[in-house]
């Protein structure tokens with residue numbers, strides 16, 4: 001549809017429903033890795049992202065597609081101020097602490113930041129009549145897999161305080177559906193890659209994710225990698241994981257807002273690629289893409305790690321009209337480009 005028609009009508013008919021092009025979306029954690037890619041995807045879909053972030057872990061340079069409002073998701077007065085100022089119709093909630101290991105050391109800190117404060121945000125969303133609430137959850141809510149490909153119907157059995165915090169927020173959203181809040185919990189598998197522009201990417205401190213650590217090891221920027229466990233019941237003995245490109249994740253968030261315009265209640269969706277790669281395969285592919293060996297040592301298994309976590313994504317494909325389009329090689333290429341450009 002020509003842009004004048006959009007401006008006149010204020011609405012655009014797309015493959016996934018009639019969407020108000022003037023929608024403002026509050027993105028909590030929008031200065032972080034995944035949140036910044038979500039803000040870019042929203043802007044490209046014609047929506048207005050407003051980033052709400054403490055910047056405790058995020059970066060001001062990552063906020064490029066809309067205003068930055070510094071604030072804590074647990075701060076009721078600040079939330080009311082920002083909701084009143086921008087009048088968002090949707091919330092995408094990515095803010096939170098993300099380290100599984102740290103959550104085992106400091107469970108109260110994780111439950112406070114990720115659960116208590118999320119409940120304050122959910123209450124604000126109800127108060128301000130938010131029409132769609134999209135939440136960053138994780139495949140870790142499933143715990144030890146009881147099936148080969150994890151479906152959304154798998155029992156919820158978190159093994160760490162981090163995963164438990166996500167399961168509790170999902171419960172709070174299911175409860176808030178009774179007060180009229182429509183929500184979708186997006187259960188990410190392993191986010192990877194970066195925007196191909198090289199403008200934004202993963203910049204965690206400390207970094208604990210495999211792909212950036214493998215790239216840093218190959219480039220000589222970080223310590224050698226430690227391969228945690230080589231005696232798992234998998235083809236090469238290392239853990240098998242499901243990697244999904246961050247721009248595919250971002251696209252799913254935009255689609256989830258459209259889906260919630262047509263569906264009420266609370267729902268959960270897996271966001272993975274549907275294909276598993278072992279840690280050794282990721283190391284080998286990183287070496288091939290970078291043209292350098294990835295130095296690594298072999299360590300012991302990490303308690304609580306599942307041999308294999310791969311998602312069944314049929315529901316997300318069917319309901320959201322979503323298909324991940326970036327393979328492992330593209331994820332590594334994009335992450336490498338970002339690693340060479342990222343602010344240090």
Ligand SMILES: NC(=O)c1ccc[n+]([C@@H]2O[C@H](COP(=O)([O-])OP(=O)(O)OC[C@H]3O[C@@H](n4cnc5c(N)ncnc54)[C@H](O)[C@@H]3O)[C@@H](O)[C@H]2O)c1
Pocket residue numbers: 028029030031032033034035052053054055056057058059071072073074093094095096097098113117136137138139188189190191192204
């Ligand atoms: N990275 C992954 O592979 C992955 C996998 C599954 C789920 N997730 C979830 O996705 C979300 C985003 O992950 P990420 O990798 O982009 O993390 P990130 O640390 O890069 O981003 C999180 C952002 O939230 C902000 N934040 C934290 N607590 C806040 C608070 N109380 N109020 C306001 N802002 C706050 C931080 O400053 C940061 O900018 C998280 O909720 C995480 O649990 C990530």
